[in-house]
Amino acid sequence: MSVLVFIDSADGHVKKASLEAMTYGVKIAEQMGTVAEGVVLGSIGEDLAALGKYGIKKIHHVANESLNHLDAQVYTNVIAQVAEATGAKVIIFSNNVDGKAIAPRLSVRLKAGFVSGAVALPETTNGFIVKKNVFSGKAYANVSVSSDIKIIALNPNAYKVVAGEGTAEVIAFNATVNASKVKVTNVTKASGEVPLTEAEVVVSAGRGLKGPENWGIIEELAKTLHAATACSRPVADAHWRPHNEHVGQTGFAIAPNLYIAIGISGAIQHLAGVNRSKVIVVINKDPEAPFFKAADYGIIGDAFEVVPKLTAAIKKLKGMA
Numbered sequence: 453m454s455v456l457v458f459i460d461s462a463d464g465h466v467k468k469a470s471l472e473a474m475t476y477g478v479k480i481a482e483q484m485g486t487v488a489e490g491v492v493l494g495s496i497g498e499d500l501a502a503l504g505k506y507g508i509k510k511i512h513h514v515a516n517e518s519l520n521h522l523d524a525q526v527y528t529n530v531i532a533q534v535a536e537a538t539g540a541k542v543i544i545f546s547n548n549v550d551g552k553a554i555a556p557r558l559s560v561r562l563k564a565g566f567v568s569g570a571v572a573l574p575e576t577t578n579g580f581i582v583k584k585n586v587f588s589g590k591a592y593a594n595v596s597v598s599s600d601i602k603i604i605a606l607n608p609n610a611y612k613v614v615a616g617e618g619t620a621e622v623i624a625f626n627a628t629v630n631a632s633k634v635k636v637t638n639v640t641k642a643s644g645e646v647p648l649t650e651a652e653v654v655v656s657a658g659r660g661l662k663g664p665e666n667w668g669i670i671e672e673l674a675k676t677l678h679a680a681t682a683c684s685r686p687v688a689d690a691h692w693r694p695h696n697e698h699v700g701q702t703g704f705a706i707a708p709n710l711y712i713a714i715g716i717s718g719a720i721q722h723l724a725g726v727n728r729s730k731v732i733v734v735i736n737k738d739p740e741a742p743f744f745k746a747a748d749y750g751i752i753g754d755a756f757e758v759v760p761k762l763t764a765a766i767k768k769l770k771g772m773a
């Protein structure tokens with residue numbers, strides 16, 4: 453019996469969300485008196501043994517190149533083989549794009565209870581109870597899982613990465629890899645320097661910016677803070693910004709440490725995608741803008757005056773000016 457963590461990667465590098473999933477899985481394993489193991493699929497450009505510093509004891513690596521691109525059906529089949537071979541009773545995913553595609557399929561395959569959007573360690577002293585977000589982060593639910601095998605998808609940024617010492621044993625896992633039923637013919641990467649869903653800081657703007665020609669001040673602030681850029685839906689719908697920046701109920705749901713909302717009214721559909729941010733700063737010229745109710749800090753003012761001053765002040769603070 454062990455805890456198995458799916459460690460996903462992009463361009464051969466382990467994603468930050470997977471470091472969180474590893475730390476989380478290791479803690480659950482401690483609670484259950486067992487160890488955490490990991491599974492990595494496809495080519496990887498970093499030293500997997502070094503992931504032992506997050507407490508993972510063994511890493512099962514299926515180094516088949518056909519696994520370099522996510523195919524949820526193929527991945528599910530391979531991870532199921534690793535889960536069966538290791539006798540995993542708890543399987544951890546990040547609740548990101550990969551996790552959302554694979555974990556539900558795996559739960560059907562293994563007849564496992566599945567909790568998506570977990571935000572805290574499970575209570576394991578009396579049953580197995582997982583706290584998760586519901587209603588777009590407006591409330592929490594405690595879900596009791598009674599199946600023999602349990603699958604949890606942990607919300608990104610919900611659990612802090614803890615690194616210590618140690619190395620993991622890396623085991624080449626010889627899995628049967630089915631041929632994919634779909635073929636990736638072309639990949640176009642999102643233009644932003646920092647991927648939105650992985651970003652610790654996000655600078656986001658809305659219709660208050662008046663037009664795409666004014667986004668220079670947003671990009672400059674984002675660059676200064678090493679942040680990703682995001683936008684409200686009407687901005688993406690009007691093609692002022694690409695759709696991969698759209699956050700909210702119908703866009704990406706994000707949970708950065710800092711979310712700066714500029715010229716965004718704070719409609720409920722927008723808040724649904726950003727209200728898990730740790731700190732929210734709102735810049736809006738209307739003191740009655742609903743977003744101020746969800747803000748930790750608010751600046752009432754014209755974005756075209758406030759944002760350049762804020763950028764200049766941060767540059768000065770960082771010695772960039």
Ligand SMILES: Cc1cc2nc3c(=O)[nH]c(=O)nc-3n(C[C@H](O)[C@H](O)[C@H](O)COP(=O)(O)OP(=O)(O)OC[C@H]3O[C@@H](n4cnc5c(N)ncnc54)[C@H](O)[C@@H]3O)c2cc1C
Pocket residue numbers: 657658659660661683684685686687698699700701702703714715716717718719720721722725735736737738741753754755756
């Ligand atoms: C089913 C459904 C799903 C939706 N999904 C989403 C979603 O996923 N994401 C999303 O964002 N929206 C979504 N919406 C739309 C949502 O309801 C709002 O219409 C939208 O979020 C408003 O975008 P906005 O705040 O950029 O624009 P506005 O509502 O026009 O607000 C602009 C804000 O900018 C301020 N402002 C203006 N000029 C300045 C200035 N110079 N300086 C500072 N502030 C200024 C104004 O005071 C105002 O508060 C959805 C709607 C529906 C019906």
